[in-house]
Amino acid sequence: MINVKFIPAGIEIKARIGESLLEIARRANVFIDAPCNGSLSCGKCKVKIVEGQVDTKTNRHITADELKTGYVLACDTKVTEDVVVETIEGQSSYLAGMKIEDLSGPRDHEIFERAKAQVLDNGMKFSSYVKKDYIMIEAPTLDDNISDWDRIKRHLRNHLGYSKVFCRLPILRKLPSILRDSEFKVTITHIPRGKNRTMIVNIEAGDTTDRLYGIALDIGTTSVAACLVDLYQGKLLAKASAGNAQMKYGADVIHRIIYATKKKGLEELSHAIIHETINPLLVKMYRDAGIDKEEVIAFVAAGNTTMSHLLLGIYPDYLRLEPYIPTFSNAPFIKASELELEMNSETFLYITPSIASYVGGDITAGVLASGIWTSEENVLLIDLGTNGELVFGSKDYMVTCACSAGPAFEGGEISCGMRAAGGAIERVEINRETYDPKLVIINDEKPKGICGSGIIDLIAEMLKAGLIDRRGKLNKNLDNNRIRFDEYNIGEYVLAFKEEWDIQEDITITEIDIDNFIKAKGAVYSGLSTLITSLGMDFSIVDKIYIAGGIGNSLSIDRAIEIGLFPDVEKDKFVYIGNSSLMGCYLTLMSEDARKKLEEISNHMTYIELSVYPTYMDEFISACFLPHTDIERFPTVEKILKDNKIN
């Protein structure tokens, strides 16, 4: 065994000779971003060997020069002796700095009020599925000596009309002391089902009816956002967000699923989401709001189907394999203690229902929040997370599909791509004369990479500036130091020179990156178009386009249309609706009526499996062009390109 020390974390761990640095870092709980999970394709797990020798080599992400100065890919490096490894600044701080939509953004107040109004305007009440009642029970005597539990049941039958009352063992264990400490004046927390039945999930001494708290949680593949809600007043008492700690096992759901099939993989993934991601968020919120975890007795979580399977520790491989079958759509009754979540152990976990393997509970929750179910207009909902999920419909019908866009919109599969964290280039303009870019960088830091909205801007600007053609290939006829080609004749454009910004290396986008991104946007557009045409319609029928998900906030709709990600319709039809999944969880938590509506939505939404849809492949190939092979579909863009003299 040898010693491996990670700096700046200062963590030391024993390792076997021949073990990979990435595995060692995972064991040591040192965060190294590894979107491709060691398949050598992403190059994101770069670290620096400060002391000692390792067994590694150059590859397409590590040049001979880099290797000389100690840079290696953690996944492609085996230890042979004691080493000191420096993780790259920005790796471990990555998660904390990420921009995550958690209902606290500048536009969220308005979005929030609109979502609540939709519920109230439809005659639904804000009354949670969890209730509290203060009950003053007659104390027992020798003549009235029924058991504590029978006494509670009798009281609820006589005073609240519940003829069937249930509880679980932990409640029974609390009864004798709490009843006597409080002189039989207690507050019960319960979940009614139907008129006469209820399930008691908590019992507290005295009158605590003014304290009823719940958690709304959105579990994204990349980021997780939560809020702590006062279930009586509807107030958000605390908010928190963080990166999904599963990221170290792969950036997208496919890599996570594959990791889950390894020995202990599923266990590690469940641990990462529960113990390394959700629980720290919960504890932080309790501290911020001054709430005891035992008081938190309601929980609604939404996530894509892979996230919900991994949360519950369910083997996810059949989501990935044809015919793409999830284990569940509606989760059964699960208690917080079964997942070791930091809240009252009896809390019933409500997981929003999913539709299919790639249309998850985040979408049903998002649809609830968006109000499509009450809309007279035809609404298209586009959720651009690590995958693209789409819904189209109105109060009369809804169809949905998923497009395998991959993680490109979160900076994945792009050599200089990164998530929307500090140092990410989020907006780009290119000077038509000099081809110099004007960058907007998150937190005004030095640039570290480019995030989804920045890539969209960049490609649109490169197209309009004539830097690339409609296939995404660089113009070889331009003589500019920002454009260069390697020995294989693959071109790249330099966004930021290292000398210019005093950074370690140039930030560039390559033709391969552009090609990857075009495929991703092509998958979304062809998904949208197939979804609409499957109904015998075209985009002219669309009255509103709702944009949800993390990318939306800093996204330029114009640029997204210019690259052919979104259809070329009137710009005022586009509405940004924020983290609609988290909003949907909030509504579900606050309103039993809304929860029922959510179930209804999930039962009535029609899922379209794109991969079996006959025209989808042709649509996709046509969409892998800027903006599209059929430029007539994008008249606005056609005009711009003509004005800029681009063919």
Added chain:
Amino acid sequence: MINVKFIPAGIEIKARIGESLLEIARRANVFIDAPCNGSLSCGKCKVKIVEGQVDTKTNRHITADELKTGYVLACDTKVTEDVVVETIEGQSSYLAGMKIEDLSGPRDHEIFERAKAQVLDNGMKFSSYVKKDYIMIEAPTLDDNISDWDRIKRHLRNHLGYSKVFCRLPILRKLPSILRDSEFKVTITHIPRGKNRTMIVNIEAGDTTDRLYGIALDIGTTSVAACLVDLYQGKLLAKASAGNAQMKYGADVIHRIIYATKKKGLEELSHAIIHETINPLLVKMYRDAGIDKEEVIAFVAAGNTTMSHLLLGIYPDYLRLEPYIPTFSNAPFIKASELELEMNSETFLYITPSIASYVGGDITAGVLASGIWTSEENVLLIDLGTNGELVFGSKDYMVTCACSAGPAFEGGEISCGMRAAGGAIERVEINRETYDPKLVIINDEKPKGICGSGIIDLIAEMLKAGLIDRRGKLNKNLDNNRIRFDEYNIGEYVLAFKEEWDIQEDITITEIDIDNFIKAKGAVYSGLSTLITSLGMDFSIVDKIYIAGGIGNSLSIDRAIEIGLFPDVEKDKFVYIGNSSLMGCYLTLMSEDARKKLEEISNHMTYIELSVYPTYMDEFISACFLPHTDIERFPTVEKILKDNKIN
């Protein structure tokens, strides 16, 4: 810290100076019987110090001579230096050798068949509350891509008529692999509730419908008996019994309750019954029957109210304190995993309903087995365990009460008393001339003590021989070496001289023992009499007297009448019904109809709290006489005494 070594177990443990030997033995898991739980009253925790000095003293159980040879009471001895402690032979082997009714006794076959017949004769079916169904589900396709769980629900709705199907998380976790390993041909184990609802508790690949197993368990204060049942054929596949490992924390329920109020006491008591008693029995039965624990999916347990509270880890102190309120009568839905029982984790634990703090689920189960609920005749059921529990009634009505007889019938609170294990004197005759006793000893071993049935015989014989008067005082006028008085003028009768049997000390019964026993039998008789008179009746109304519990098997009905334990009615009215509690569990396990009947029985039985019954105290005092102050109630005994010229 010092070292304490226990022999013959060979267990060594570190201990603090000043710690008591009894506490140290408990920590080391060395069994030392301590019925009175260290209150210095029973003298049963005698051990021998083989090496080293301890801090101890003489007391009424340890003479100066004994102290010299190293004998001490473990509860009254503190360690001061390294010691070697010898536990008394018979202490640690005590549990294994105990006679426990487990449906395998010589008369059990007949009892068993009668109990089963009662169920069938009343139109109830032998069909367990747990069912198995083999289902062949359509495999998913791209066009039929609903989730695994929805697929199962659809199949059960379409083919078995269950519109509402539930499960818990562990079942969901099993689904994806089991469905695919078995090509969607699986056996589900489920618990139907009502016509349309069912709860799936297990899923297995292929057709396993011929293997459905359950456990019936009787948890006595002193002993625990179990059987493993084939739920299709009703066959007992294995039986097992053992002492209740909680005995080391006190012999009777009151001592256990007090121990439970100590720090970690409740935890230790739960551990003792689950991990040290029940789980070893279960594992033994699975081995004997060649069954995997995962196949055991039904469980019915009965115990007195204290036992059921301790089993579930519920603080029991309010059972003991006026107004004697249990926490529950009917336990909620509990899974085997919640108690860490060695069986399928999803097994639903059914605990037979109790009536009051001292009329437990062992009685309701016993009533079910006894058939009182279908009887045209008036039946009196007497269960003499560590406490006395009584039921009187017929198919039209039932009343019940508990009498605080204490553990005397199991040898407790009697200086030479012991449980019905090897070496216990179980029958006694006394020669009217010589006053020499003729002993029947369990296993024909050398005598170690006397058990309940032996004490009843002994006191009856002493009365008839004129050795004691009707107050239980020894006859001072007899000149016999078996009768002797100590310095305080307290008399004793020698049952076995040490020289005669080559044992370590004489086995004697003292006037204090006799007095204790008379109080115990007085409590039972006055309970019986109050129960009957509370209905405005007398014993002439009683058609049958059922005797249940461990004491019954070797009990002489004649002797029990002679001392005034049982009423003086025709002897052919007495029927021994064995371990009716375990039998009731078996019936509950085997027949959902019987389980419903059991619930009905528990709901309709009237509980009489003797302590508030105005005439009870007088009745009790009158009954603390041999056989009773009012000899006319015992005409048979009156005649015998007259014939023997005893007043």
